[in-house]
Amino acid sequence: MAASEHLSTLFDADRASRKAESALLGSSDEKALIALLGGAVDEALGLPDPSEAATRLERLADLCAQVPGPAMADALIRILGADDPAVRVTAGEAILDVGFDRYAEIARAIERTLDSGVTGPAMSELPFVLAEIGEPSALKLIRRFLAQEDAETVGAGIEALASLGDPSALEALEPLRGDERMVEVPEADEEGTVTLGELAEAAIEELGGQG
Secondary structure (H helix, E strand, O other): OOHHHHHHHHHHHHHHHHHHHHHHHOOOOHHHHHHHHHHHHHHHHOOOOHHHHHHHHHHHHHHHHOOOOHHHHHHHHHHHOOOOHHHHHHHHHHHHHHHHHOHHHHHHHHHHHHHHOOOOOHHHHHHHHHHHHOOOOHHHHHHHHOOOOOHHHHHHHHHHHHHHOOHHHHHHHHHHOOOOOEEEOOOOOOOOEEEHHHHHHHHHHHOOOOO
8 A cells, every 4th residue: 555545544534533523522412421431441441452551541531521520530530540651641631621621520530539549640640730730729639648648649749739839838748757758759869769758848948948
C-alpha cells in the first residue's frame, strides 16, 4: 500500500472516530451512557495487555470528561490510578479540564476517594491537581492527604500545600516536622529521597514560617 493510501486510511479512521464519538455522546439515555463508560473503565483497568489498556484508558479519559456527573468524576480518578504514566498524564489533564469548569464534581469525587481509603498512584497526583485548580476549598482538601498512611501521598500533599502559597497551611505542616518516613523527590539529593520531616520544613520555610 502506498504512503498516500495509508494517509487516506488515517483520515478515514479519524472521521469515523469523530462520528462515532458524536453519536455516543449524543445518546438520549444518559444513565446507560454513564454505566457503559464506567464499565469500560473498569474493564480496561483489568486488561492483561498494558498496551491495549493504555489505549482504551486514554480514550476513555477524554470521553468521561465530556459527560457531567459524579460517576464520571469517580471514573476519571480511577483512570488516574492506572499504572501507565502516560495514562495518568492524560487523566490528570482531563480532571483539570473538568475541575476548571465543574469544580464541585471533582472536589466531591476527591472527598469520596479519601473517604474510601483507596491507595495507589492517584493519591499522589490529586493534591497537585487541586493546587493547580486553586479553588478556595483546595487547602482544606489537600490537608486531608496529610493524614493518609502512605508516605508518598503525604509527601504530595506537603508539596501541593507549598505550591498554593497560603500561609494558613503552616498549622497543618508543623506536626510533620521530624517525620522520618522516606519519600522520593525528583529534586532531592543523589539518592533521590528525603524524609517527610525535611519536606515539611522546606514547605514551612517557603510559606514564611520558621524552618
